Every structure is written in structure tokens, then in C-alpha cells.
Amino acid sequence: MNILVTGGAGFIGSNFIKYMLSKYDYNIINLDLLTYAGNLNNLKDIKTDRYTFIKGDICDRSLLEKIFNSFDIDIVINFAAESHVDRSIEEPSVFLTTNIIGTQTLLEVAKKYWKISPNDKYCREYKPGVKFLQVSTDEVYGELGQTGKFVETMPLMPNSPYSASKASADLIVRSYHETYGMPVNITRCSNNYGPFQFPEKLIPLMIINCLKDKDLPVYGDGMQIRDWIHVSDHCSAIDTVLRKGINGEIYNIGGNNEIENINIVKLIIKALGKSENLIRFVKDRPGHDRRYAIDNSKITTQLGWVPKYTFEQGMNETIKWYLNNTDWIENIISGDYINYYENMYSNV
Ligand code: NAD
Numbered sequence: 001m002n003i004l005v006t007g008g009a010g011f012i013g014s015n016f017i018k019y020m021l022s023k024y025d026y027n028i029i030n031l032d033l034l035t036y037a038g039n040l041n042n043l044k045d046i047k048t049d050r051y052t053f054i055k056g057d058i059c060d061r062s063l064l065e066k067i068f069n070s071f072d073i074d075i076v077i078n079f080a081a082e083s084h085v086d087r088s089i090e091e092p093s094v095f096l097t098t099n100i101i102g103t104q105t106l107l108e109v110a111k112k113y114w115k116i117s118p119n120d121k122y123c124r125e126y127k128p129g130v131k132f133l134q135v136s137t138d139e140v141y142g143e144l145g146q147t148g149k150f151v152e153t154m155p156l157m158p159n160s161p162y163s164a165s166k167a168s169a170d171l172i173v174r175s176y177h178e179t180y181g182m183p184v185n186i187t188r189c190s191n192n193y194g195p196f197q198f199p200e201k202l203i204p205l206m207i208i209n210c211l212k213d214k215d216l217p218v219y220g221d222g223m224q225i226r227d228w229i230h231v232s233d234h235c236s237a238i239d240t241v242l243r244k245g246i247n248g249e250i251y252n253i254g255g256n257n258e259i260e261n262i263n264i265v266k267l268i269i270k271a272l273g274k275s276e277n278l279i280r281f282v283k284d285r286p287g288h289d290r291r292y293a294i295d296n297s298k299i300t301t302q303l304g305w306v307p308k309y310t311f312e313q314g315m316n317e318t319i320k321w322y323l324n325n326t327d328w329i330e331n332i333i334s335g336d337y338i339n340y341y342e343n344m345y346s347n348v
């Protein structure tokens with residue numbers, strides 16, 4: 001089996017590649033543009049010849065055609081994206097290009113290579129075993145009030161340019177299933193944490209700032225709620241959907257761990273033996289969603305997936321990982337990250 005993973009040098013994609021290579025004897029081709037978020041250090045321990053890296057853009061149709069021709073791709077798992085909400089507020093256009101046009105370009109090329117009769121617009125028959133899996137997010141549903149959880153049938157009400165671009169991609173993927181009969185699944189996961197996460201995101205940013213005794217910038221009142229899942233549980237859920245997901249279906253993924261941001265920050269401070277005086281409440285993120293929570297009963301009851309990590313165990317391991325991987329951190333925060341950080345947090 002030949003799997004094309006896009007965005008595999010980022011946080012979740014790199015964890016997923018290692019997870020799959022250790023569990024199966026599949027060949028994995030990783031296509032990644034290596035934007036600021038892509039980091040080949042995330043994959044430097046891979047030794048097998050079942051893994052191939054290709055630097056390139058998911059919007060580049062001729063490159064995608066070459067990849068499909070050379071590797072006889074059976075599965076596409078699309079992680080490639082611009083993924084950070086704050087950056088989408090500063091500069092939305094690249095989010096639309098990568099997240100929407102990139103996804104549609106991938107779908108188009110996969111359809112051409114997988115359809116039994118590529119030139120027959122009415123043909124809905126595909127090579128056996130092929131599938132396009134779109135890695136989406138719970139943010140497409142918008143925000144919740146104090147009660148209730150996201151279910152797959154809810155209308156999409158995205159609030160940031162990032163989540164609007166992901167919602168658009170979901171609709172395009174769905175349309176390729178409805179119109180062309182393409183075998184697809186969409187997964188919508190909640191907030192991930194774990195090793196190799198880029199330190200623009202809440203948990204690694206707070207760990208790294210804490211280690212350096214820098215201010216901990218908490219947006220607004222810090223009472224926003226996210227539903228946290230360890231990245232390896234997200235990987236096992238995608239693996240489950242790949243093997244058991246019904247074509248055309250959407251699956252929510254979540255770990256049942258709703259926590260206020262401020263309590264995560266306090267937990268990190270305590271684990272690192274620092275003072276809460278480091279906390280700095282700053283201007284809120286525009287359009288900041290107050291609460292996310294995933295109802296994961298479809299994937300647990302229909303596909304038999306269960307998350308393994310408790311939040312306590314996952315956070316202990318994650319904090320230890322950052323403590324033991326200071327080279328990885330220094331490599332990242334010495335480059336463009338400094339400019340990003342100054343620009344993001346100097347006026348708040
Ligand atoms: P990330 O930002 O760490 O990684 C994204 C990767 O995509 C990077 O390696 C980057 O170089 C690559 N990329 C960007 N533009 C590209 C392009 N045009 N062509 C090829 N590669 C390109 O993101 P992540 O946190 O690992 O998220 C991966 C996916 O999972 C995204 O689609 C995101 O929307 C989704 N997701 C993330 C979370 C989360 O909590 N991080 C939760 C649910 C869903």
C-alpha cells in the first residue's frame with residue numbers, strides 16, 4: 001500500500017508518519033512545502049526505505065501528477081494546511097490558497113488517477129482500496145455555549161479565516177464524494193498537544209516561555225475552553241477511519257478533556273515549579289471562540305476507537321519531552337519565530 005501524506009513535516013503529520021511506519025509495512029510518501037511550520041528534524045529518526053520525502057506544494061498540479069505516476073498512490077491523507085488561527089487573522093489569503101485550492105487540486109489529481117474510466121464523467125467506479133482522507137478540525141462548527149457538544153450533523157459556522165478555509169475544504173471534499181462518487185472521509189478533531197508541536201500554539205508556547213521565565217500571554221479572561229487530545233490518540237483515530245470508515249462519512253475525534261486555558265497555564269507553571277506572576281492577561285483574539293467540545297460517540301460506537309491518554313499522563317509526557325529536546329526548541333525559536341513573536345505579542 002502506498003500512502004501519500006501531505007504536510008508530514010508538521011506537528012500532527014510527522015507524528016502520524018512515525019505511528020504508521022512503526023505499525024504497518026506501508027510505503028509512505030511525504031509531500032510538504034516546508035513552510036515555517038514544516039521541520040525535517042521532526043522526522044530525522046526515520047531509518048526505513050519505506051519512507052520518501054518530497055518538498056513541494058499541494059497546489060502544484062504537475063508535481064502531484066508526477067507523484068501519482070511514480071508511486072501508484074492508494075491513499076491520500078491531507079494534513080497540509082496553514083493551521084494557526086492568529087496568523088489567519090493577520091494574513092488570510094495564504095489560508096485560502098493552501099487550505100481550499102490545495103485540497104481541491106489534490107482531489108482532482110486523485111480522481112484522475114483513481115477513477116476506472118477517467119474520461120467518463122458519469123463513472124463512479126474507483127480502483128479498489130483507494131481513499132482520500134481530509135484531516136479537518138472541530139473549529140468548522142464555530143463556538144458552543146456553556147452546554148452541548150459538536151456532533152457531525154451540525155451546520156458549519158466557522159468564525160476565523162482559518163476555520164472558514166477548513167470548512168470550505170470540507171465542503172469541496174464532500175462534493176467530490178456526492179458528484180463523482182469518490183471514496184472520501186473527513187475527520188474533525190479537537191485541539192492536539194504532544195511532542196513536536198510548533199511553539200506558536202498555546203501549550204508549547206507556555207512551556208517554552210515558562211522555561212525561559214518569560215511572560216505567559218493569556219488572551220482575554222483565559223476562561224475559553226478547548227477539548228484537548230494527545231496527538232497519538234488523534235493518529236490512532238485517523239488510522240481507524242482509514243481502515244473502517246464508511247465512504248462519504250465524517251467522524252469527530254476528541255478526547256473528552258475540556259479545560260479552561262488559564263488552568264492549562266497554571267498546570268504548566270506548577271509542573272515547572274515557576275510563579276503565577278509570569279501570567280500576563282493580554283488583549284483578546286478577535287472573533288475568539290469561547291468553547292469547543294467534541295461528541296466522539298460516532299467514532300467510538302461505530303468504529304470502536306477509544307483514546308488512550310488521560311490529560312494528566314499526556315501533559316506529564318509532553319512537558320518532559322520539551323525539557324529533553326531543547327535543541328529542537330532552540331532550532332525553531334532562533335529563526336523567523338523571533339520576528340513572529342515580536343509582531344504578535346508586542347502591542348497586546
Ligand atoms: P502544522 O502547521 O504543524 O503543519 C502543517 C504542515 O503543512 C507543515 O509541515 C507545512 O510545511 C505544511 N504545508 C503548509 N502549506 C503547504 C502546502 N501548500 N503544500 C504542502 N505542504 C504545506 O499543522 P498541524 O497542527 O500538524 O495540523 C495538521 C492538520 O491537522 C491541519 O490540516 C490542521 O487543520 C488539522 N488539525 C490540527 C489540529 C491541532 O490541534 N493542531 C486539530 C485538528 C485538526
Ligand code: DAU
Nearest residue numbers: 083084085137138139190191200201202217218219224261
Ligand atoms: O480545535 C482544533 C484547532 O486547535 C486546530 O484546528 C488548529 O489548527 C489549532 O491551532 C488549534 O486552534 P486554537 O486556536 O484552539 O489553538 P491555539 O493553541 O492557538 O489556542 C488555544 C487557546 O489558547 C485559544 O483559546 C487561544 C488561547 N491562547 C493561545 C495563544 C497562542 C492564549 O490565550 N494565548 C496564546 O498566546
